[in-house]
Amino acid sequence: MTESSIPAPRRGVPIWAQIIIWAFLVGLLAIVAVGLRRAQQGTVQPGQTIENFTLPLYTGYDMGGKSQVQLSDLRGKVVVLNFWASWCKPCEQEAAELQQAWTEYEPTGQVVFIGVDYVDTEPEARVYLKKFGITFANGPDLATRISQYFRIKGVPETYFIDQDGVLRYVQVGPFTSIDQIRAQIDPLLDNQ
Amino acid sequence: MYKPKYLRITNYALLLAILAAFAMALYPQIASAQGPTPTDDEVNRVAKKLYCPVCESTPLDVCPTEACRQWRDLIRTMLAEGKSEKEIQQYFVTQYGARVLAEPPNRLVTYLVPAAAILLGAFMLFRGFQMWMKPATLKASTVPGEPEAKPAQDPYVARLEEELKKRK
Numbered sequence: 110m111t112e113s114s115i116p117a118p119r120r121g122v123p124i125w126a127q128i129i130i131w132a133f134l135v136g137l138l139a140i141v142a143v144g145l146r147r148a149q150q151g152t153v154q155p156g157q158t159i160e161n162f163t164l165p166l167y168t169g170y171d172m173g174g175k176s177q178v179q180l181s182d183l184r185g186k187v188v189v190l191n192f193w194a195s196w197c198k199p200c201e202q203e204a205a206e207l208q209q210a211w212t213e214y215e216p217t218g219q220v221v222f223i224g225v226d227y228v229d230t231e232p233e234a235r236v237y238l239k240k241f242g243i244t245f246a247n248g249p250d251l252a253t254r255i256s257q258y259f260r261i262k263g264v265p266e267t268y269f270i271d272q273d274g275v276l277r278y279v280q281v282g283p284f285t286s287i288d289q290i291r292a293q294i295d296p297l298l299d300n301q
Numbered sequence: 302m303y304k305p306k307y308l309r310i311t312n313y314a315l316l317l318a319i320l321a322a323f324a325m326a327l328y329p330q331i332a333s334a335q336g337p338t339p340t341d342d343e344v345n346r347v348a349k350k351l352y353c354p355v356c357e358s359t360p361l362d363v364c365p366t367e368a369c370r371q372w373r374d375l376i377r378t379m380l381a382e383g384k385s386e387k388e389i390q391q392y393f394v395t396q397y398g399a400r401v402l403a404e405p406p407n408r409l410v411t412y413l414v415p416a417a418a419i420l421l422g423a424f425m426l427f428r429g430f431q432m433w434m435k436p437a438t439l440k441a442s443t444v445p446g447e448p449e450a451k452p453a454q455d456p457y458v459a460r461l462e463e464e465l466k467k468r469k
Contacts, residue, residue: 126424133421196355196368228354228368228397230375252398253354 152266153259157276159268162255164225166248170238178223178246180274187220187297188270189290192250192261194229195237200265203283204241207267210290211245219298225250227264269293271300339380347376347386350404354397361401 161181172178193200214220224247226234267280278293348362379389393401405411
């Protein structure tokens with residue numbers, strides 16, 4: 110008489126269930142990877158072409174009578190995009206310089222200043238704009254879409270976009286003098 | 302000088318109208334379309350369901366910054382205008398994005414994905430425990446007609462049992 114061992118039949122996980130489980134896990138890991146990658150990215154870097162966006166404008170701070178502005182409409186001009194907020198104390202340090210620079214460049218018709226009001230309230234924003242005599246176009250960043258696209262770290266931040274829609278310089282923090290602003294705009298105008 | 306009755310009534314009406322206008326000028330809120338000023342509790346009841354758009358993970362009712370004070374003032378103004386809590390929340394979402402909500406938007410995917418992940422994990426654990434608890438092999442005799450043999454034992458275990466039997 111001989112004896113032999115027969116392994117008992119093992120009921121494993123069905124193949125379709127295994128596929129679903131692995132697909133779900135891979136999908137979850139992909140989502141986490143994308144989120145981590147985005148968190149580690151800094152602000153949008155010079156050299157990158159800026160995608161079109163639309164900014165609604167506060168009444169009284171419109172552009173050519175339009176209640177909103179699209180970046181694509183400003184091709185051919187240098188765009189100075191300034192993120193600010195009324196509750197931001199450092200923003201106050203550069204408000205006068207920005208307005209002064211706008212006053213200098215507006216007659217050329219080659220430069221556009223746009224203020225993007227970041228997570229603010231309109232009444233306070235208007236007080237701020239009036240306090241510093243700001244006259245260039247300003248509007249709220251609804252749902253923080255524009256600031257999320259630029260991946261700003263805080264306010265104030267200013268982005269200089271050339272005539273072809275390419276980002277050329279990022280200023281993190283307030284300008285300390287109007288010369289700093291001129292130093293970024295003049296080369297872009299000269300290169301035209 | 303005697304005045305006719307209708308003239309006296311007219312004078313009294315005019316006097317009342319002047320007094321009413323004076324009262325409205327002194328107390329403009331009486332003439333306002335807005336309701337009474339909401340209390341701090343009413344404001345905070347709405348604010349605690351919102352997060353500060355700037356400070357991370359800080360409910361709006363306890364956030365100490367100037368910006369948060371402005372947003373609470375905005376809530377107070379909107380409540381005084383008769384806006385509901387839902388309308389105020391929707392306004393904040395439109396202005397600052399869905400991340401300001403203390404509770405996620407009530408969408409199917411918000412609850413479906415975590416539920417699916419939990420069920421999937423539970424299923425995997427269950428199957429794992431099943432496989433760990435039932436590793437089985439059978440020992441079968443090749444001689445026909447003989448009764449089914451006992452499951453094969455580890456030879457060392459069999460020897461140990463034999464030694465224990467001898468010691469009894």
